[in-house]
Amino acid sequence: MRSLTHLDRLEAESIHILRETVAEADRPVMLYSIGKDSAVMLHLAKKAFFPSPLPFPLLHVDTTWKFKDMYALRDKVAADPAIKLIVYKNPEAEIKGINPFDHGPVHTDMWKTEGLKQALDKFGFDAAFGGARRDEEKSRAKERVFSFRDRNHRWDPKRQRPELWALYNVRKNKGESMRVFPLSNWTELDVWQYILREKIEIVPLYFAAERPTVERDGLILMVDDDRFPLDGDKPENRKVRFRTLGCYPLSGAVESDAETVEQIVAEMLLTQTSERQGRAIDRDAGSASMERKKQEGYF
Amino acid sequence: MSRPLESEQDLIRTDVRAWLAQQEAKELLRFITCGSVDDGKSTLIGRLLYESKQIFDDQLAALENDSKRHGTQGERIDFALLVDGLSAEREQGITIDVAYRFFTSEKRKFIVADTPGHEQYTRNMITGASTADLAVLLVDARKGVLTQTRRHSYLASLVGIRRFVLAVNKMDLVDYDQAAFDAICADYRTFAEKIGITEWVAIPVSGLNGDNVMSRSEATPWYNGPSLLEHLDIVALDASADAEKPLRMPVQWVNRPNQNFRGFSGQIASGTMGPGAEVRVLPSGRVSRIERIVTLDGDLDEAVAGQSVTVTLEDEIDCSRGDVIAAGGDPPEAADQFEATIVWMADEELLPGRGYWLKIGTQTVTAMVQHPKYEINVNTLEHLAAQTLSLNGIGVAELATDREIVFEPYAVEGSSPNRALGGFILIDKLTNATVACGMLHFALRRSLNIHRQHLDVSRETHATIKGQKPAVLWFTGLSGAGKSTIANLVEKKLAARGRHTFLLDGDNIRHGLNRDLGFTEADRIENIRRVGEVARLMSDAGLIVLTAFISPFRAERHMVRRMMPEGEFIEVFVDTPLSEAEKRDTKGLYAKARAGELKNFTGIDSPYEPPENAEIHIDTTEMNADEAADLIVTRLMERR
Numbered sequence: 049m050r051s052l053t054h055l056d057r058l059e060a061e062s063i064h065i066l067r068e069t070v071a072e073a074d075r076p077v078m079l080y081s082i083g084k085d086s087a088v089m090l091h092l093a094k095k096a097f098f099p100s101p102l103p104f105p106l107l108h109v110d111t112t113w114k115f116k117d118m119y120a121l122r123d124k125v126a127a128d129p130a131i132k133l134i135v136y137k138n139p140e141a142e143i144k145g146i147n148p149f150d151h152g153p154v155h156t157d158m159w160k161t162e163g164l165k166q167a168l169d170k171f172g173f174d175a176a177f178g179g180a181r182r183d184e185e186k187s188r189a190k191e192r193v194f195s196f197r198d199r200n201h202r203w204d205p206k207r208q209r210p211e212l213w214a215l216y217n218v219r220k221n222k223g224e225s226m227r228v229f230p231l232s233n234w235t236e237l238d239v240w241q242y243i244l245r246e247k248i249e250i251v252p253l254y255f256a257a258e259r260p261t262v263e264r265d266g267l268i269l270m271v272d273d274d275r276f277p278l279d280g281d282k283p284e285n286r287k288v289r290f291r292t293l294g295c296y297p298l299s300g301a302v303e304s305d306a307e308t309v310e311q312i313v314a315e316m317l318l319t320q321t322s323e324r325q326g327r328a329i330d331r332d333a334g335s336a337s338m339e340r341k342k343q344e345g346y347f
Numbered sequence: 348m349s350r351p352l353e354s355e356q357d358l359i360r361t362d363v364r365a366w367l368a369q370q371e372a373k374e375l376l377r378f379i380t381c382g383s384v385d386d387g388k389s390t391l392i393g394r395l396l397y398e399s400k401q402i403f404d405d406q407l408a409a410l411e412n413d414s415k416r417h418g419t420q421g422e423r424i425d426f427a428l429l430v431d432g433l434s435a436e437r438e439q440g441i442t443i444d445v446a447y448r449f450f451t452s453e454k455r456k457f458i459v460a461d462t463p464g465h466e467q468y469t470r471n472m473i474t475g476a477s478t479a480d481l482a483v484l485l486v487d488a489r490k491g492v493l494t495q496t497r498r499h500s501y502l503a504s505l506v507g508i509r510r511f512v513l514a515v516n517k518m519d520l521v522d523y524d525q526a527a528f529d530a531i532c533a534d535y536r537t538f539a540e541k542i543g544i545t546e547w548v549a550i551p552v553s554g555l556n557g558d559n560v561m562s563r564s565e566a567t568p569w570y571n572g573p574s575l576l577e578h579l580d581i582v583a584l585d586a587s588a589d590a591e592k593p594l595r596m597p598v599q600w601v602n603r604p605n606q607n608f609r610g611f612s613g614q615i616a617s618g619t620m621g622p623g624a625e626v627r628v629l630p631s632g633r634v635s636r637i638e639r640i641v642t643l644d645g646d647l648d649e650a651v652a653g654q655s656v657t658v659t660l661e662d663e664i665d666c667s668r669g670d671v672i673a674a675g676g677d678p679p680e681a682a683d684q685f686e687a688t689i690v691w692m693a694d695e696e697l698l699p700g701r702g703y704w705l706k707i708g709t710q711t712v713t714a715m716v717q718h719p720k721y722e723i724n725v726n727t728l729e730h731l732a733a734q735t736l737s738l739n740g741i742g743v744a745e746l747a748t749d750r751e752i753v754f755e756p757y758a759v760e761g762s763s764p765n766r767a768l769g770g771f772i773l774i775d776k777l778t779n780a781t782v783a784c785g786m787l788h789f790a791l792r793r794s795l796n797i798h799r800q801h802l803d804v805s806r807e808t809h810a811t812i813k814g815q816k817p818a819v820l821w822f823t824g825l826s827g828a829g830k831s832t833i834a835n836l837v838e839k840k841l842a843a844r845g846r847h848t849f850l851l852d853g854d855n856i857r858h859g860l861n862r863d864l865g866f867t868e869a870d871r872i873e874n875i876r877r878v879g880e881v882a883r884l885m886s887d888a889g890l891i892v893l894t895a896f897i898s899p900f901r902a903e904r905h906m907v908r909r910m911m912p913e914g915e916f917i918e919v920f921v922d923t924p925l926s927e928a929e930k931r932d933t934k935g936l937y938a939k940a941r942a943g944e945l946k947n948f949t950g951i952d953s954p955y956e957p958p959e960n961a962e963i964h965i966d967t968t969e970m971n972a973d974e975a976a977d978l979i980v981t982r983l984m985e986r987r
Contacts, residue, residue, distance in 0.1 A: 052586065053374065054373050058375070064614045098641065190445070212473070213478060215772050215784075217779070219774055313363060
């Protein structure tokens with residue numbers, strides 16, 4: 049008899065979570081951020097519901113500041129007739145031209161946090177899948193797989209529902225919603241191993257290549273288009289890759305020679321800094337910043 | 348400092364593919380750690396994470412800094428800061444919760460549920476333990492087995508953990524004294540035997556110095572057993588036991604992309620399956636065979652416990668979410684009355700008799716819990732008399748579900764627990780909070796002992812003689828909404844048409860049948876239950892029954908509705924806004940309630956849950972009592 053490996057078990061658990069949500073929620077949706085975790089989550093969803101098409105749409109809360117390569121992969125994914133993609137942009141942020149260079153933390157707040165809330169309300173989604181993992185960040189380590197949000201999308205860490213066995217309480221009142229994290233128990237290494245095992249396509253930015261970059265506040269940033277204010281700096285070609293992807297002016301690159309998943313894994317294990325280290329978003333209010341953002345309704 | 352993964356690092360450098368292949372084959376062990384910070388739990392977990400390279404350089408740099416500033420270990424790294432630092436919620440006064448941490452060895456991946464030690468966090472510990480294969484109990488070598496150690500052992504075994512590690516920590520502080528270690532082992536052995544823990548090992552460790560954590564220490568030459576990690580690497584997994592039990596797969600979702608495909612999706616709780624295997628679908632009991640096990644990567648020849656699959660059956664039989672696909676020759680039972688252990692997890696205490704949602708596997712039903720037979724003192728294991736259960740209370744009680752559920756007893760002698768079909772949660776119907784969890788013991792066969800007497804004059808005969816169709820007109824609404832007034836008028840109008848009726852009025856019933864009941868939430872539920880039973884008996888006698896009760900809770904109105912045959916329960920919502928009812932205040936009760944002389948008054952300090960789909964909705968600001976009564980009579984007469 050075949051015995052299951054840890055990846056088999058993680059996969060089975062995630063599929064169980066995806067199905068449980070679809071069975072019990074009224075209008076589920078999958079938050080699709082185009083990153084590697086989203087790619088894994090989408091792959092798991094295809095497995096969970098095969099041969100049916102995905103029983104929920106993907107939602108990309110766009111900030112207009114993602115990398116070009118990300119938009120390219122997103123559009124490729126959406127070309128599959130079995131997948132429905134909704135792209136939402138906060139109209140207010142669009143009109144005001146909110147951007148990471150001039151508006152600092154307001155950029156993330158308006159495009160991502162507000163944009164997400166608006167999109168969920170507009171379409172009446174009552175359960176949204178997210179690709180967050182418990183190993184990423186300390187407030188996530190304590191969050192439930194099914195994370196209850198009140199009418200204002202707020203997370204109350206003091207009133208989390210006990211979560212026993214594989215029994216998830218998906219019940220809620222009108223206007224309340226759930227964030228559901230099928231990858232809660234995965235680690236970064238698990239995600240990479242799974243990408244390798246299942247041959248999942250990810251954005252090329254994860255792999256090292258010569259890219260035009262400048263240094264800002266100790267971060268290596270990629271000059272992805274001409275909206276980047278160079279202030280006289282000359283972009284320098286560096287061989288870099290990204291460990292996490294978001295808005296390009298907020299995503300720090302690392303210098304690297306890793307051009308395959310295997311090399312990424314090797315590099316990750318031998319030169320260790322944590323994954324979120326390249327993210328400007330966690331820095332703006334010290335160590336409790338993610339917890340605060342989540343309480344405000346950030347994913 | 349030893350780096351156990353050093354060997355692996357060479358392989359990563361030279362042949363990462365080979366290394367990844369090794370990783371692929373790793374199994375997964377989930378365990379909990381119990382003990383308080385004083386026992387050195389954080390230090391021990393911190394060391395496991397550190398030595399298995401789960402701490403990144405940037406985190407390590409921060410840790411070294413913090414250790415110099417706040418640490419208690421001089422120039423050395425204080426590992427406790429690592430774990431405590433992860434739980435920043437402590438400073439913020441947030442309830443201490445289960446935290447999940449991840450590390451790996453050369454053989455296995457581990458998910459550690461780090462559970463808090465204090466008695467007020469019992470529910471959190473149970474939560475962490477519910478998915479664990481093993482529990483690591485920390486004991487301070489200087490203090491030995493404490494009440495807390497016994498409580499943790501009991502709680503962990505209660506949710507079915509069979510394997511324990513007694514990590515006797517801080518051995519450095521007792522000079523690695525074998526006698527001290529042996530005394531603690533002897534002490535624990537007595538207790539373990541008493542509560543039926545048979546698979547346990549004791550390991551002398553020092554989280555601070557790393558002795559016997561990753562590898563065996565020279566400081567304890569008298570100890571011949573494995574190090575903590577060595578033991579975690581070889582201990583048996585529940586998953587292998589699950590695979591050897593008969594097939595059980597709760598159906599989560601019916602996969603129906605088109606007319607030609609009907610698959611049943613679910614996670615296999617136990618056993619194995621393959622095409623051709625005979626299965627029985629419960630509760631219907633219909634038999635078929637597995638046709639295909641369908642996946643994105645092609646059909647499978649076999650699937651085992653733990654896998655999430657989609658199967659098709661050879662025959663077109665009825666099967667939907669909540670059903671269980673089981674081994675044809677060895678199916679589980681279905682029942683509607685049980686004895687169970689219940690762990691209460693909410694601030695609001697258990698209300699015996701109230702309907703809660705009960706979720707077990709993929710089935711959700713309404714369940715009523717009786718008064719507990721006893722509560723268990725988790726420190727002394729004594730059985731105490733109890734009327735209810737409050738936060739962190741653990742008791743044994745009987746419960747009844749409104750329809751049969753497919754189940755298995757949670758605990759299994761000598762094997763892994765039946766988590767999927769023996770463990771349940773209770774959900775409050777109003778707030779939707781998870782208020783309790785429980786473990787089913789066995790089904791009660793009470794219905795076999797109290798036989799119903801067959802009556803020759805049936806309810807149909809009673810109704811035919813009276814020439815009418817029985818009904819229960821259930822008036823609900825705030826005090827002073829006009830329920831009694833309108834119900835009286837309706838009864839008069841029906842009497843005038845020669846109908847046989849009876850009006851059960853709230854105030855009158857409380858003078859007689861229910862004079863032993865007060866106005867607490869529990870008493871209000873019992874009040875409605877009795878009225879419901881009386882109304883049902885009267886409708887059996889062929890009467891049209893009218894009831895006028897505030898009946899503020901949806902759950903209880905629903906309970907009464909379910910007692911009646913389909914279509915005979917007619918909910919009449921007498922909808923008067925609170926401000927209007929308070930203005931009328933015909934009995935002067937609102938004034939008293941506002942003055943604080945009346946407690947638990949609906950609308951003031953006790954909630955009213957308006958009906959969501961009442962058969963008849965009377966807006967008293969739109970029509971007077973007489974018009975309302977006419978409307979109700981018309982609707983009643985229209986009924987077929």
